Amino acid sequence: MSESESESHDGDTDTPRPAPRQLSTDVEDFQSFDVNLVAGAERAATYHQLHTLLANEVGQDDGSPRSRAAFTAAALTSMFLREEDPNQPFGPMFVFNTGRSAALSDFRDSREVVRYLADTATHPLLKARCADMYWLFDRSKGVYAQIAIRSYLSAVHRVGDLELDLGFAADQGRLHPDVKKYITRALQVAKGLRRQKPDLTALHALCRSLFDEAVIRKEAHAVLSYGRLCLQHEVIVPGDLALALEEFIVEADPSASFHFRVETWRLAASCHHHAGNQADRYRCQAEAAEELARHALKGASSAMVSASFLMDAVRQLQGVPGKRERRAQLKEKLLQVQSSASEEMSTFSHEIDLREIIEDTNSRFSDHTLFDQLMAFAVLDFSPALDELEEKARETIKQYPLSSLFPAVIMDRDGKVIERAAGGLSMGEVSESAITHKIEQNESLRRHLVVSGRIEAARRVIASSHVVEGEKLVHLFRQSFFVPPELAHTFSQGVARFFQGDFTSALYILTPLLEAGVKHVLKQRGVDVSSFDNAAETQEDKNIGSLFSSMRDDIENALTPAIAANIERVFLSKFGPYIRHSIAHGLLGDGDPFGSDGIYACYLLIHLSLMPLYRHKNELRNIVGQYLNM
Numbered sequence: 001m002s003e004s005e006s007e008s009h010d011g012d013t014d015t016p017r018p019a020p021r022q023l024s025t026d027v028e029d030f031q032s033f034d035v036n037l038v039a040g041a042e043r044a045a046t047y048h049q050l051h052t053l054l055a056n057e058v059g060q061d062d063g064s065p066r067s068r069a070a071f072t073a074a075a076l077t078s079m080f081l082r083e084e085d086p087n088q089p090f091g092p093m094f095v096f097n098t099g100r101s102a103a104l105s106d107f108r109d110s111r112e113v114v115r116y117l118a119d120t121a122t123h124p125l126l127k128a129r130c131a132d133m134y135w136l137f138d139r140s141k142g143v144y145a146q147i148a149i150r151s152y153l154s155a156v157h158r159v160g161d162l163e164l165d166l167g168f169a170a171d172q173g174r175l176h177p178d179v180k181k182y183i184t185r186a187l188q189v190a191k192g193l194r195r196q197k198p199d200l201t202a203l204h205a206l207c208r209s210l211f212d213e214a215v216i217r218k219e220a221h222a223v224l225s226y227g228r229l230c231l232q233h234e235v236i237v238p239g240d241l242a243l244a245l246e247e248f249i250v251e252a253d254p255s256a257s258f259h260f261r262v263e264t265w266r267l268a269a270s271c272h273h274h275a276g277n278q279a280d281r282y283r284c285q286a287e288a289a290e291e292l293a294r295h296a297l298k299g300a301s302s303a304m305v306s307a308s309f310l311m312d313a314v315r316q317l318q319g320v321p322g323k324r325e326r327r328a329q330l331k332e333k334l335l336q337v338q339s340s341a342s343e344e345m346s347t348f349s350h351e352i353d354l355r356e357i358i359e360d361t362n363s364r365f366s367d368h369t370l371f372d373q374l375m376a377f378a379v380l381d382f383s384p385a386l387d388e389l390e391e392k393a394r395e396t397i398k399q400y401p402l403s404s405l406f407p408a409v410i411m412d413r414d415g416k417v418i419e420r421a422a423g424g425l426s427m428g429e430v431s432e433s434a435i436t437h438k439i440e441q442n443e444s445l446r447r448h449l450v451v452s453g454r455i456e457a458a459r460r461v462i463a464s465s466h467v468v469e470g471e472k473l474v475h476l477f478r479q480s481f482f483v484p485p486e487l488a489h490t491f492s493q494g495v496a497r498f499f500q501g502d503f504t505s506a507l508y509i510l511t512p513l514l515e516a517g518v519k520h521v522l523k524q525r526g527v528d529v530s531s532f533d534n535a536a537e538t539q540e541d542k543n544i545g546s547l548f549s550s551m552r553d554d555i556e557n558a559l560t561p562a563i564a565a566n567i568e569r570v571f572l573s574k575f576g577p578y579i580r581h582s583i584a585h586g587l588l589g590d591g592d593p594f595g596s597d598g599i600y601a602c603y604l605l606i607h608l609s610l611m612p613l614y615r616h617k618n619e620l621r622n623i624v625g626q627y628l629n630m
Contacts, residue, residue: 030116032064033069033070044165077126078102083181089136089188108137125182128155131147132185142193148186149186155179160173180225183207215248231267231270231274249265258291261291265287266288269281269288289314289316290313296313314327317330358453361461371617371621373465374628375610381607386565393439397434421436421575439575444596444597459501473492476613483520483609484517491509491510503599504593507579507583508583510602522551522555525558527554544571544580570597579598
């Protein structure tokens, strides 16, 4: 791809929805609407203010040139400036299920209009936006990148000179958050110029002056923001920046937010690292850890919050020389605090009437032979397709955003954090960990309904109608492609225990056989499930975790992607019941095998063993039916 081509800076690849009104593609439209004459616009200091004034000029969509021009100008200033994403800096302000506001890709056919406004606009923010966009559309137009940089700088200077009015936020002056966005974007554009390197003297001087102003005004948030910016773009020598940050935090008000103190120490540590001062880096890391520990032990309002901060403190001391003993002390305190976290948790319940489902299951399983009941039992539930689960999770998050808005942590029974899920929404996008977490929440409810309404009802009918013994079942499970022949008797004993209601024995017998079954299936397909140690010249079989991480495609080809994903959710994922790990390390409580997840885990293994035999049930009835029905 040449420099003159766009590099996917659209920012809305997942939402190819058309703009609600037609944008202007003809510069002649702006002969009917002069953006430089909009009342009050010359004083606007933010894109929000500018957009509001331009939007007031938009009348009804009558198809006239003025209507198109006014709407286009308003749309240009409506986009959100994403300073954290230099490659896709302009995104829609709003994204809904039914549509979105304007995005960069909407203006591809209007690029000549964008260039015209970059050339003729007098307001620095509008000029900067249009020049920046035109450069993104055509990277060979470095002159427009230069125009954008100068216009962003002009906007900052005019805010400082009070020529642009921040309205109710005027007291913030040049330390207003939007001003920092202008500086950041100017630095990003300058960095993106490949051939025509701009003179960065004025830009760096302005950024340095804003950092100094934040220090003088004791604006902690601005100090952090501009400190990070100065480090990232090498505006200030890292060693000098580190000393300035340390001096600032030492002189800061002791009652200042501990979050600010921690982040400032961390930033100072990063500066020392870039300067090559490792001893000072470790010292600042230790200071950050102590801030976290002090707040966890004195200022935190709950055990879970304290545990979170102590965990951060322990992690902060990782690799710091001379802090092993202190780290051990904090870990010991962390375990003490985590033991109290469970007391702060509560449960909630919701009644669901399953009588019709249970009655239907009872009628389907009554008055049948054991063989026919087992075949029907094997197909009571099927693994949902992963794409359907993901689609449902995304819809749930978007329909109820507050349910997944905040990050979540997954804890074990001792209160230790074993997994984390990010917040559900970020600029209209759903994080992958939030999707995984939501899928598991939905699947947990589905498993409970299937177990309560189908599996348990069917199991009771089978157990009350027949004597289910391992000696009988072994004749059936020997026919299964999932069960290794040498383990058919063990597998049958586990299944018999399940139907007898001894879920503890069933779960502890069947769970370890999952790995054996998966390996047996792969071996039958000619897949090597072993690993070779070149140094020791030895071989050993991979465990099931390694199989799923390194041979996922082979497993999906053998079992289908839906079944592979279901196995992972139930047995292997920390977002789920995590049954295999819990069984292997003795982490299940006495009641866990009798819960929905424990019962479903047993059912899933029975399903894997018998489901492939269902299509051959007529032939199998003649082969094994006589043994089962004795």
